[in-house]
Amino acid sequence: MNIQVRKFYYGDIPEENAGGNEIKNNLQDEAAWPLWEVFIRSKQGLDHKHVGSLHAADAAMAIENARDVYTRRMEGVSIWAVESKYIHASNPDDAGALYEPANDKVYRHPTFYDLPDELKHM
Amino acid sequence: MNHHIxxxxxxxxxxxxxxxxxxxxxxxxxxxxxxxxITNISLDLLGQARNFYQYAAELINKSTSQPIKPSTEDLLAYLRTEREFKNCLLVEQPNGDWGQTILRQHFFSTYQFLLYQKLQQSKDGQLAAIAAKALKEVTYHVQWCKEWVVRLGNGTAESHSRMLHAIDALWSYTGELFENAEYELHLINEGISVDVNLLKNEWQQKVNEIFSEATLPLPEKVFMHTGGKQGIHTEYLGFILTELQYMQKTYPGCEW
Incomplete structure (x- = not known):
């Protein structure tokens, strides 16, 4: 059987698959397990970071697979898994309109204050 | 001392x-x-085996005053013969399909979980420590297998029928887990070994729960195969050892 597995890279999820729309089922989709994105918190107090993706039939299996695939070397203390289709992503083609206008707005950085010498770690 | 080893x-x-x-x-x-x-689980088990072999080698060396060649974990794993292996028959059964591998692991991990829980209280501090360390891994194995047994038993018509086949293939090897071998009987009174007979009810209960969740029928009372713990094995162990021990037997003492 020819199972086609499509993998979307972070930030490249086509619009028709984003936003929780049910992926149109055909035979191939039924045979393939859905893709999940995995987020790991490396230690208490830090944020969960995206570490990669994997295939799993359901949420419980996604967590277990994530444990086996991404925490083998003590990388984490907490796992989040979310089905990739529920991730909304910006369109790379819009990058110009979305991000470049911030380029010449240096005043948005709080760099115009004189900091006392005693203040460290800013 | 021999019983202990x-x-x-x-x-x-x-x-x-x-x-x-x-x-x-x-x-x-x-x-x-x-x-x-599954290879993670395999590595966990290998780690447990190494801990036990290292300890056994230590005791063997202590018990012989002047060993010609000191025993090591490698010698115990790679140079003993089929009849010297004391594993129960269940673990040497073939992988079959994925369902059969899962079910074998489920039966064994559930047993190992109960065994290590008790072994933690062994008067042999080293055994207790190994059991306590391994218990965390085994807890995960139990959880992982459970989800698979339920998923397959309660899945499609094909996965269900494959699980039925797996039960047929493996059930008759589960009885041996709860029969004490001679060495176990000797050590029970000393508080070193676990009386596996006492684990049977709880094991049965745990398996029942998962089988009913997986909509799998409980097998009838059938003849139970025994012998592995005394070194009398099914035909499969010889083949396993042939593969496992090939390098050391062909190139004695070879190292990576």
């Missing part, structure tokens, strides 16, 4: 042979993530 070898052989069996899946798992999961 035999008991440790029994615990080690169980872990080593099941580890070897599971490792046969390496590169052949049904999907990448599960390939990694």
């Amino acid at each position: 035999n008991y440790i070898l029994h615990l080690a052989d169980n872990a080593l042979i099941l580890s070897q069996r599971n490792s046969e899946w390496c590169g052949h798992g049904p999907i990448l993530e599960q390939d990694i999961a």
